[in-house]
Amino acid sequence: MTGTTETTPGELPKTYRPADFEGAIYERWVTADVFAPDGTGSTADPELPPFVVIQPPPNITGSLHLGHAQRSSVEDLVVRHARMLGRPTLFLPGLDHASIAAQFVLDRILAGEGESRATLGRERYLERMREFVDQTRPIMLGQQRRVGASLDWSRLRFTMDEGSAVAVREAFTRLYRAGLAYRTEALIHWCPGCRTSVSDLEVIPTPEVGNLWTIRYHLLDEETGEPLEGEWIDVATTRPETILGDTAVAVHPDDARYRGLVGRRVRIPFVERDVEIIADAVVDPAFGTGAVKITPAHDADDYATGRRHGLAFVNVLDDDATINAAGDGFAGLDRYDARRAILDALETRGDLVSAVPHEMLVGRCDRSNDVVEPRLKTQWFIRVGPLAERALDATRSGRTRIIPGRFEKEWEHWLTNIHDWNVSRQLWWGHRIPAWYCPDGHVTVTAAADGPTACEACGRPATELVQDTDIFDTWFSSGLWPFSTLGWPADTEDLRRYYPTSVMETGYDILFFWVARMMMLGLQLTDREPFRTVYLSGLIRDPLGRKMSKTKGNSVDPLETIDEFGADALRFAVIDGTTAGNDLRLSREKIEKGRNFANKLWNAARFVRGARPVSIPADARRESPLASDLGPAERWLRSRVAATTAAADRAIADFAFGELTRILYEAIWSEYCDSALELAKVRLGSDDATPAEKAATWWTLVEALDTYLRLLHPVMPFVTEAIWASLPHAASDPELLVVARWPGVGEGDAAAEREVEAVLGLVRGIRNARTEAGFDPRVQLRVDVALPVGLGPTFEALRPAVERLARARPLERRLTREALGAARAPGSLTVLAGPIEAVVSAPTLDGGTARVERTRLERELAEAERLLATARARLANDAFVSKAPEPIVAGARAREAELADQVARIRDRLEG
RNA sequence: GGGCGGUUAGCUCAGAUGGUUAGAGCGCAUGCUUGACAUGCAUGAGGUCAGAGGUUCAAGUCCUCUACCGCCCACCA
Numbered sequence: 001m002t003g004t005t006e007t008t009p010g011e012l013p014k015t016y017r018p019a020d021f022e023g024a025i026y027e028r029w030v031t032a033d034v035f036a037p038d039g040t041g042s043t044a045d046p047e048l049p050p051f052v053v054i055q056p057p058p059n060i061t062g063s064l065h066l067g068h069a070q071r072s073s074v075e076d077l078v079v080r081h082a083r084m085l086g087r088p089t090l091f092l093p094g095l096d097h098a099s100i101a102a103q104f105v106l107d108r109i110l111a112g113e114g115e116s117r118a119t120l121g122r123e124r125y126l127e128r129m130r131e132f133v134d135q136t137r138p139i140m141l142g143q144q145r146r147v148g149a150s151l152d153w154s155r156l157r158f159t160m161d162e163g164s165a166v167a168v169r170e171a172f173t174r175l176y177r178a179g180l181a182y183r184t185e186a187l188i189h190w191c192p193g194c195r196t197s198v199s200d201l202e203v204i205p206t207p208e209v210g211n212l213w214t215i216r217y218h219l220l221d222e223e224t225g226e227p228l229e230g231e232w233i234d235v236a237t238t239r240p241e242t243i244l245g246d247t248a249v250a251v252h253p254d255d256a257r258y259r260g261l262v263g264r265r266v267r268i269p270f271v272e273r274d275v276e277i278i279a280d281a282v283v284d285p286a287f288g289t290g291a292v293k294i295t296p297a298h299d300a301d302d303y304a305t306g307r308r309h310g311l312a313f314v315n316v317l318d319d320d321a322t323i324n325a326a327g328d329g330f331a332g333l334d335r336y337d338a339r340r341a342i343l344d345a346l347e348t349r350g351d352l353v354s355a356v357p358h359e360m361l362v363g364r365c366d367r368s369n370d371v372v373e374p375r376l377k378t379q380w381f382i383r384v385g386p387l388a389e390r391a392l393d394a395t396r397s398g399r400t401r402i403i404p405g406r407f408e409k410e411w412e413h414w415l416t417n418i419h420d421w422n423v424s425r426q427l428w429w430g431h432r433i434p435a436w437y438c439p440d441g442h443v444t445v446t447a448a449a450d451g452p453t454a455c456e457a458c459g460r461p462a463t464e465l466v467q468d469t470d471i472f473d474t475w476f477s478s479g480l481w482p483f484s485t486l487g488w489p490a491d492t493e494d495l496r497r498y499y500p501t502s503v504m505e506t507g508y509d510i511l512f513f514w515v516a517r518m519m520m521l522g523l524q525l526t527d528r529e530p531f532r533t534v535y536l537s538g539l540i541r542d543p544l545g546r547k548m549s550k551t552k553g554n555s556v557d558p559l560e561t562i563d564e565f566g567a568d569a570l571r572f573a574v575i576d577g578t579t580a581g582n583d584l585r586l587s588r589e590k591i592e593k594g595r596n597f598a599n600k601l602w603n604a605a606r607f608v609r610g611a612r613p614v615s616i617p618a619d620a621r622r623e624s625p626l627a628s629d630l631g632p633a634e635r636w637l638r639s640r641v642a643a644t645t646a647a648a649d650r651a652i653a654d655f656a657f658g659e660l661t662r663i664l665y666e667a668i669w670s671e672y673c674d675s676a677l678e679l680a681k682v683r684l685g686s687d688d689a690t691p692a693e694k695a696a697t698w699w700t701l702v703e704a705l706d707t708y709l710r711l712l713h714p715v716m717p718f719v720t721e722a723i724w725a726s727l728p729h730a731a732s733d734p735e736l737l738v739v740a741r742w743p744g745v746g747e748g749d750a751a752a753e754r755e756v757e758a759v760l761g762l763v764r765g766i767r768n769a770r771t772e773a774g775f776d777p778r779v780q781l782r783v784d785v786a787l788p789v790g791l792g793p794t795f796e797a798l799r800p801a802v803e804r805l806a807r808a809r810p811l812e813r814r815l816t817r818e819a820l821g822a823a824r825a826p827g828s829l830t831v832l833a834g835p836i837e838a839v840v841s842a843p844t845l846d847g848g849t850a851r852v853e854r855t856r857l858e859r860e861l862a863e864a865e866r867l868l869a870t871a872r873a874r875l876a877n878d879a880f881v882s883k884a885p886e887p888i889v890a891g892a893r894a895r896e897a898e899l900a901d902q903v904a905r906i907r908d909r910l911e912g
Numbered sequence: 913g914g915g916c917g918g919u920u921a922g923c924u925c926a927g928a929u930g931g932u933u934a935g936a937g938c939g940c941a942u943g944c945u946u947g948a949c950a951u952g953c954a955u956g957a958g959g960u961c962a963g964a965g966g967u968u969c970a971a972g973u974c975c976u977c978u979a980c981c982g983c984c985c986a987c988c989a
Contacts, residue, residue, distance in 0.1 A: 301988080414984085576936095577924075582917085582925095584925090593937055596951045603949035603951090610947095662935090887931095892931090895932055
């Protein structure tokens with residue numbers, strides 16, 4: 001697309017109503033096919049390196065929340081910026097099947113219908129899940145469009161699609177062949193509510209006050225092997241029901257109290273099992289009684305102890321956390337009912353010694369909040385040690401950078417202390433583990449879609465093999481996301497061209513869940529770091545700092561916000577004032593700020609359009625004004641635009657997006673609207689300016705606005721696109737801003753900036769004096785001005801503007817301060833605006849004005865003297881003068897001279 | 913028990929490599945129907961940068977300690 005069309009700039013309605021145009025603009029982008037790196041509307045330079053962001057796939061469980069809106073906004077920002085730089089840019093959309101989260105949601109829905117997993121059975125349950133997902137998918141994709149995410153919809157992926165299935169099977173098979181996936185019976189975390197094992201990360205240690213019960217185990221008579229009434233050992237436990245699985249009692253080897261008991265045996269009550277008292281350094285003699293009951297099948301510590309001492313492992317829990325047959329008389333009871341029953345029974349026997357309240361951490365399921373039970377189970381694990389090494393190397397070497405950098409410490413710590421990853425889940429919605437077992441216990445793992453043809457070990461035919469009923473942890477397929485989405489394991493063109501990806505943006509809360517896994521699996525399977533930069537966003541919180549959640553009722557629906565304020569306002573709100581990795585309290589006020597900013601820009605554009613000089617036709621092609629027709633205000637504006645562009649470039653390079661919006665807000669509102677447009681109004685309406693000069697003024701306004709729209713587009717794409725369409729464009733411009741070029745940095749003009757800002761300072765000074773003296777804001781004031789050498793031409797050029805902005809007429813210019821002194825009359829006001837000095841004549845001469853003037857000058861004098869004293873003290877310090885760098889010292893001297901001059905001038909006025 | 917972050921205006925937050933007088937928005941005060949905008953304009957008030965030491969010519973910024981708040985990791989039954 002070359003932009004040679006003769007488009008007449010469109011209209012800009014009087015009122016900014018984002019709902020009127022945002023949807024239409026998104027449709028235009030899609031229709032023009034600008035989001036695909038190779039789309040027909042793309043203006044990308046194929047020679048430039050591609051820029052790739054694979055979207056973190058939101059869970060397909062219902063709807064997007066504000067956190068998603070923020071993520072999408074940040075991702076879209078970097079993507080749109082790269083696209084405007086002309087890089088082939090891929091922003092790939094996706095959805096995550098979120099197995100456990102999705103089952104949790106569906107189970108609740110089913111419960112409302114009187115159904116359950118059990119009543120439906122696997123096949124019908126999965127059917128229901130596919131129906132559910134088919135319902136939520138379009139809702140979620142629609143939400144992404146509303147936010148304005150410039151995703152390449154032709155590449156939409158799902159973690160349960162065929163491509164992901166192939167990748168999952170292939171990845172697992174390769175890990176298995178490399179000895180990095182293994183199956184073993186081990187202690188895992190079991191969530192009775194979800195009826196599945198969960199990983200370490202999904203167990204949330206939750207503080208609770210429970211009880212520490214002390215229980216008496218009777219020693220056995222060494223002769224008869226029968227329990228002795230008078231000899232015992234007291235053990236402490238917080239989970240009495242685990243007594244049923246005890247297979248030893250342990251004491252510390254150096255504990256004198258128990259030295260004689262090591263090697264003796266005790267009888268475990270109820271199950272009537274005789275176990276040995278062992279010595280192990282894991283026991284803390286200072287805690288409880290110093291003796292610990294050992295339940296190797298239901299406690300991580302005890303499991304390790306059991307391994308060391310070759311103890312028996314007795315599993316006493318069923319999947320639903322009821323006591324199983326091993327629990328003898330308590331079989332069938334729920335774990336907590338069993339606990340009470342056991343305590344009652346112990347009390348009856350006289351073996352319950354004490355019960356004291358005890359603060360402890362209880363592991364709860366991240367998803368269901370149920371208390372998780374450690375339990376023995378045969379599962380698949382990923383051996384992460386070697387993978388973690390490579391992930392660490394990626395960040396240590398700088399090949400992958402984490403922003404903000406402080407998270408690299410957590411990354412280091414987690415990856416160096418990582419345990420093997422349990423990937424088996426006893427759920428239904430997910431990728432089934434591609435492992436088949438033969439009656440002889442052999443294992444066959446294959447990536448083949450139809451499964452193995454025969455047992456790898458003994459050759460038994462496929463018909464005799466049974467596939468593992470478990471599925472993978474949802475994060476296993478997510479971990480392949482950066483490359484499974486590009487076609488891996490096939491050697492596709494996409495993979496060659498777009499992998500490794502550029503930026504991975506996500507919340508810091510899933511750094512380990514997801515980013516670390518992608519890094520480990522990516523390095524192992526593709527031999528490349530899957531991304532160059534990890535950008536971690538903070539979490540969105542409510543105005544009180546709480547995490548947003550539907551159950552708390554404090555969550556905000558992004559669509560409602562967009563309906564009311566527009567997507568641009570929301571995008572601005574979640575980016576402005578944020579820093580990487582820091583949480584954001586999102587309030588209505590913040591979104592209003594974004595909406596107001598968009599409205600301001602809208603109205604500024606309306607003004608510019610309406611201010612077009614008659615000499616310029618409505619459908620004129622963009623022109624660059626001649627330098628000779630520019631006045632100081634125009635040179636100042638062009639210089640400020642250049643400075644803003646440079647600052648915006650730097651902010652984006654630093655991933656400092658909060659800084660980016662601050663810079664643009666300031667430039668557009670405070671400089672462009674408050675000053676540039678006000679100065680331009682005067683020149684455009686002046687009888688003295690030539691048509692060429694007026695045209696130059698207008699083109700300068702258009703040029704500046706055009707640049708600001710480009711700079712702001714990645715943050716607020718809709719309003720900038722809408723306004724841009726209403727402005728004249730250059731022949732080289734495309735039709736849509738979304739694929740227009742990012743601005744280059746123009747030339748600065750330090751003199752123009754200095755001089756115009758001095759004159760603007762004079763305006764502010766006069767306004768200030770007027771307000772303080774309580775003069776009627778409407779009345780014209782007579783102002784006499786003394787200027788420093790060199791400021792004359794700029795002052796003359798801007799004189800009409802000053803007269804209008806400060807309501808100062810006549811505005812007389814006297815070259816010397818002496819001449820100015822002569823203009824002073826009783827009751828007049830003195831204004832010191834940097835290098836400019838002015839005398840404002842009071843419209844009415846009275847004592848009140850004089851008093852106000854005197855108070856004001858005295859206050860200014862005190863302040864100036866204080867600053868001067870500080871400046872002098874600094875320069876009087878030899879150490880400063882000799883050690884500080886030359887420019888700093890020179891600056892300090894200039895500062896001192898300026899302050900001294902100011903003090904002298906104020907004194908002069910006060911005394912005169 | 914380790915580790916990390918936060919503490920800056922009434923509120924929410926910015927403050928690259930230490931360097932003139934620490935900024936913004938909201939809120940507050942006063943005044944404005946100035947021909948783009950009351951979703952606005954003008955002017956102003958408001959901060960011993962959590963506390964205590966230290967390094968330095970110079971500290972909101974670097975170091976140490978302390979106090980609150982929050983987070984991550986961790987096998988005390």
